Amino acid sequence: MNKAIITIQCPDQKGIVVTVSDFLYNYQGNILEVDQHVDEEIGMFFMRAAWELDSFALDKESIGSVFKEEVADRFGMSFDLYFNTQKPRMAIFVSKLSHCLFDILSRYYSGQFDVEIPLVISNHLELKKVVTAFRIPFYHLPMDKTNKAAVEQQQIELLKKHNVDFIVLARYMQILSGDFIQSFPNQIINIHHSFLPAFVGAKPYHAAYERGVKIIGATAHYVTEELDAGPIIEQEIARVRHHNSVSDLVQIGQDVEKVVLSKAIKYHLERKVLAYRNKTVIFY
Amino acid sequence: MNKAIITIQCPDQKGIVVTVSDFLYNYQGNILEVDQHVDEEIGMFFMRAAWELDSFALDKESIGSVFKEEVADRFGMSFDLYFNTQKPRMAIFVSKLSHCLFDILSRYYSGQFDVEIPLVISNHLELKKVVTAFRIPFYHLPMDKTNKAAVEQQQIELLKKHNVDFIVLARYMQILSGDFIQSFPNQIINIHHSFLPAFVGAKPYHAAYERGVKIIGATAHYVTEELDAGPIIEQEIARVRHHNSVSDLVQIGQDVEKVVLSKAIKYHLERKVLAYRNKTVIFY
Amino acid sequence: MNKAIITIQCPDQKGIVVTVSDFLYNYQGNILEVDQHVDEEIGMFFMRAAWELDSFALDKESIGSVFKEEVADRFGMSFDLYFNTQKPRMAIFVSKLSHCLFDILSRYYSGQFDVEIPLVISNHLELKKVVTAFRIPFYHLPMDKTNKAAVEQQQIELLKKHNVDFIVLARYMQILSGDFIQSFPNQIINIHHSFLPAFVGAKPYHAAYERGVKIIGATAHYVTEELDAGPIIEQEIARVRHHNSVSDLVQIGQDVEKVVLSKAIKYHLERKVLAYRNKTVIFY
Amino acid sequence: MNKAIITIQCPDQKGIVVTVSDFLYNYQGNILEVDQHVDEEIGMFFMRAAWELDSFALDKESIGSVFKEEVADRFGMSFDLYFNTQKPRMAIFVSKLSHCLFDILSRYYSGQFDVEIPLVISNHLELKKVVTAFRIPFYHLPMDKTNKAAVEQQQIELLKKHNVDFIVLARYMQILSGDFIQSFPNQIINIHHSFLPAFVGAKPYHAAYERGVKIIGATAHYVTEELDAGPIIEQEIARVRHHNSVSDLVQIGQDVEKVVLSKAIKYHLERKVLAYRNKTVIFY
Structure with missing residues (x-):
């Protein structure tokens, strides 16, 4: 199965999980795994999501830039994208x-x-x-x-x-x-x-x-x-x-x-x- | 069961285990537990033995002094004696x-x-x-x-x-x-x-x-x-x-x-x- | 802090996480914890979410019935609601x-x-x-x-x-x-x-x-x-x-x-x- | 260092530890390790001893038969002898x-x-x-x-x-x-x-x-x-x-x-x- 993984860090605020979930859902991503964590002491939010690529409406090359524009910039996120087709x-x-x-x-x-x-x-x-x-x-x-x-x-x-x-x-x-x-x-x-x-x-x-x-x-x-x-x-x-x-x-x-x-x-x-x-x- | 316990420390040398075992055996002590350890690095010997008091040929009060004379002094031991009849x-x-x-x-x-x-x-x-x-x-x-x-x-x-x-x-x-x-x-x-x-x-x-x-x-x-x-x-x-x-x-x-x-x-x-x-x- | 917790079980399908997240978000719930799990073998979905009640737009008594109507019935969910104000x-x-x-x-x-x-x-x-x-x-x-x-x-x-x-x-x-x-x-x-x-x-x-x-x-x-x-x-x-x-x-x-x-x-x-x-x- | 190891099993009785220790000591064995255990439930005694061979007064080939005669037969022991010179x-x-x-x-x-x-x-x-x-x-x-x-x-x-x-x-x-x-x-x-x-x-x-x-x-x-x-x-x-x-x-x-x-x-x-x-x- 072709799979994408995104890891995210940003200052904590309301609506991050919903926004990321909506992004993946709206582009037909079948979410396989999703985890999040808030470091309450320093107010930082962390998330990791994995989804199936085959049904996804964005092609691999454009996911990063679309996500940046539609989601990451809004929340001041830094993020990394990985594809299981590229072996580390x-x-x-x-x-x-x-x-x-x-x-x-x-x-x-x-x-x-x-x-x-x-x-x-x-x-x-x-x-x-x-x-x-x-x-x-x-x-x-x-x-x-x-x-x-x-x-x-x-x-x-x-x-x-x-x-x-x-x-x-x-x-x-x-x-x-x-x-x-x-x-x-x-x-x-x-x-x-x-x-x-x-x-x-x-x-x-x-x-x-x-x-x-x-x-x-x-x-x-x-x-x-x-x-x-x-x-x-x-x-x-x-x-x-x-x-x-x-x-x-x-x-x-x-x-x-x-x-x-x-x-x-x-x-x-x-x-x-x-x-x-x-x-x-x-x-x- | 009335029980005595002895713990021993001394410089390591040949014959300690045998001598302590013989001491207990010769005075009719039924040995219940015996453990020893040598710290090779600093050449120290450690031992702990427990035995039944009822059949023992020495009375509680004299065990210490007899052990000191017959065993401990010979090996430069420090030792402690305990009896399960005295609750800590x-x-x-x-x-x-x-x-x-x-x-x-x-x-x-x-x-x-x-x-x-x-x-x-x-x-x-x-x-x-x-x-x-x-x-x-x-x-x-x-x-x-x-x-x-x-x-x-x-x-x-x-x-x-x-x-x-x-x-x-x-x-x-x-x-x-x-x-x-x-x-x-x-x-x-x-x-x-x-x-x-x-x-x-x-x-x-x-x-x-x-x-x-x-x-x-x-x-x-x-x-x-x-x-x-x-x-x-x-x-x-x-x-x-x-x-x-x-x-x-x-x-x-x-x-x-x-x-x-x-x-x-x-x-x-x-x-x-x-x-x-x-x-x-x-x-x- | 007044807190609500919901636990959910239902057959797995697309869109559950998004729908539940949207429900809580739309009624102004500040989500504190959210976890989900899919038992792939039997195709069952499990979720637990906790959120702050004070800012929530629904009152305690009606959360269950609104959730049932807007979310649970659609996915065939069974769910349980808890409030930290009621000690077990x-x-x-x-x-x-x-x-x-x-x-x-x-x-x-x-x-x-x-x-x-x-x-x-x-x-x-x-x-x-x-x-x-x-x-x-x-x-x-x-x-x-x-x-x-x-x-x-x-x-x-x-x-x-x-x-x-x-x-x-x-x-x-x-x-x-x-x-x-x-x-x-x-x-x-x-x-x-x-x-x-x-x-x-x-x-x-x-x-x-x-x-x-x-x-x-x-x-x-x-x-x-x-x-x-x-x-x-x-x-x-x-x-x-x-x-x-x-x-x-x-x-x-x-x-x-x-x-x-x-x-x-x-x-x-x-x-x-x-x-x-x-x-x-x-x-x- | 040339080393011998003996493992012993026999019915429990008084004097086993002393007798084995004496045997090793009397033949100039420098005892390196000795452990014993009694299974109280079934009355069985177990022992393991390791000693230096170089100073030992018996040669490797005869240790078994001398030990059998002087110790093992008396207590009904079964025993095994090993030498670190023979790799398993x-x-x-x-x-x-x-x-x-x-x-x-x-x-x-x-x-x-x-x-x-x-x-x-x-x-x-x-x-x-x-x-x-x-x-x-x-x-x-x-x-x-x-x-x-x-x-x-x-x-x-x-x-x-x-x-x-x-x-x-x-x-x-x-x-x-x-x-x-x-x-x-x-x-x-x-x-x-x-x-x-x-x-x-x-x-x-x-x-x-x-x-x-x-x-x-x-x-x-x-x-x-x-x-x-x-x-x-x-x-x-x-x-x-x-x-x-x-x-x-x-x-x-x-x-x-x-x-x-x-x-x-x-x-x-x-x-x-x-x-x-x-x-x-x-x-x-």
Whole structure:
């Protein structure tokens, strides 16, 4: 089925839901899903709607401009339109750890992720074999303190060349520069191996062990310039006990990391995440 | 059944388990439970054993001294002995919120907690009716900045007068002084309404809301002089979503708080918690 | 704020959301919440909307008939209207176990449940003191095999006399007759102490222990004539291990039972549950 | 470090722990882990101990016979000895679904599973490429009603030829014959896609959807002749809501299945599972 999805943000006011519903209805759109949310504290309205395209009276190319004129401008909306005929293009950045990469690739393999993966980029060679076994191009761009800016430039060129829509840092272990991040606003998903905001930064499992916590966790979030402070998409935890060593925490945590990251990717792929400030609305 | 419990801490070395087991076995103790743990990182050994007293060849009063001479001194152990014939005496400190108090009292009422509650202390009057309905003495000691030291002195006298063994801060909302805390080392259990170490200090649900987390939590811990940094006994979490307001978080969180606090009390009552540094070993 | 809530069920077709939204909007209703769901398998549409009454152009008494004429009849809808000015009236049935009762009453006490509790009915006397401490009338109606029909008749008369809207079986331990159940369709909430459909019937913790499960659970559901087979409102689980005895399971399970039952009551009170066949739609 | 592990079962009686501890201590064994459990209901004792081999006074080959003579015979014990120098050999049986297979192979690849995988057997060809990418031999043995006994015979010969210790059914979807099962008592691990004992048999996600449950789950268990009734090793659940279709349940459930199965394999590999009757003791 050909399907369109629209996501909307605007200041809250009366009549938005009715107006959007009427718009879709009047152009013969068969509405499949519709969700809305108001952040009462800041007075912002959020909406997501999906509808069948086949019966729709507007053609794909003109929906945006007609909606802008008839609806969006009136309410001061910003909106995004997606069509399920265009598969999102996702780049994966990895270092040496394989658990998140395998989890993503196995979902890609089985068709659970409706996505194109035009390339994987790594600063190490360890995972090259895994990636090429899935017939995905692997780019090895070693990075150290001296060449970071240059390598990031190479990365951005590769991403552009491959028309990448968004990036997944699958335990990439490198901090991106502000310039890089600004090139992909709310389009870079990172997995951090703690239940943020606890244990920001490096070696969170060691810190969790030292603190003697009874739960550990993982957090998938959009990357912003402040480290580990971007909008959280998904979090999950696992229980640990006094007899668990740091390496136990690492292993237990990996099961949480991979599932949390893959859930976040799925929400992003299905256009269910609306990010604003340091928060997300997720219509699942 | 008359039962003894011993908890042991000492530097790790060969032969501890065998020696303690032999001690209990040779004096005809029927061992009911035995657990041990080694913290490899710091080389510390922890053990807990429970055995039937009726058939035991040593009388209650002399077990401690004989164990010290025959076992503990040899390994440099510190140990604690408990007998199930002596019910622990627990004081509860509350302010205005009732959910943790009700949860504790309902378990006390139904016999789930094998404990004496000689008194409840509060700086407010709101919960007096609830406490007295359970026929427990309620002491109202209002506190402000000017009288804190004096009121704490009154509290300590009441606790001594009632032979209190340990204290539960059931959302007490006041910070105890260092002097007070040192009078009850690892005998004051607090419930903090976040998954520590995230959101230390006041208003953690507001902070969680602002941060846009997808999970909230609660942490029961022993109180030490550093705020919210004492040994963690138990933690649990609940999922929240973008549509949950701060007051939703408060309500969802209360269900977590009360269950976590009551679990921590239960472990403490059953002598299953061994605290050291800022950690706990919990033999459940 | 004066608030109205409508819940709707009807065969799915185009234009329902738009029509209902237009209805509320045209009569100046400020829509506060709106959720919808389509059961694709059976082609049924479900909706819940809440709006401010103060600005609404229709008075409370006529909303139902106008909605019926202008909207409901056109789509073959069944619907229910609620106003937050009318507190629901809830009866509680108990036997001897206190944990669910305490949990409900403590939420009632703290104002978390916006409900009237005109009476508690029990076939035993054990919990009379608890109930009367909350100044709620307690009716002791002992029941055995010989007088079941007569006692149920007395119960129904009491419920009618007190204008009871719905009933909570807080570990009541008696099976209700078909006649009784039909008097309160989808208005009797039971808590069953297993994750249904596992361990239907009596002594589920014993059965769970015998089966050697690693998780236990509890299920809140509407009571229907088939035992433990009514529409499920909420379920939750807890982990258990090999060293847990049946009485451990009972105790661990009670924490799950009380939280699950109270959540189900809360959803019901907030008119968030739409029951159909042996299922529920829950708009939380 | 060279390490030995012993697991023990026998009727409960006084002095077992002491005697085993003394045995290990007297032969200079540095005990690394020791756990015990008593099933009070049936009076059975269970124990697991791990110790360093390098300093041990008995050589590997004679430990069993000396332990039998000095300890086991006295208490009527059955016991198993393992050495970490001998990697367990695991066969995997699959059909068409890849999620569990990928999860296992990715742990094998990263070294999380200390195991040999000499072969994968399937009645379909779909997963051949995945398996051979990991350089593991793949045997395609198509099966239908007419050739089941003959194919099982081929499977057993392959397993013997490859010295397989245990078998993992990673969503194999075929019911094994009693003869096959008896050849590998408590050495065949299956993943069933429900929280057993709910939804035994085929299509549990469809059944869960029909029943309207709010949680789904997965269960790893040893295979016995009664379908889905063998000793449970691990279980976990995930929450679902009214808007989740059967295919949502399938996808949500797959994340649970793969983690549960891999946990069970890990416990089995680490010799932490003691099975008896339809239960397991798991010393994790």
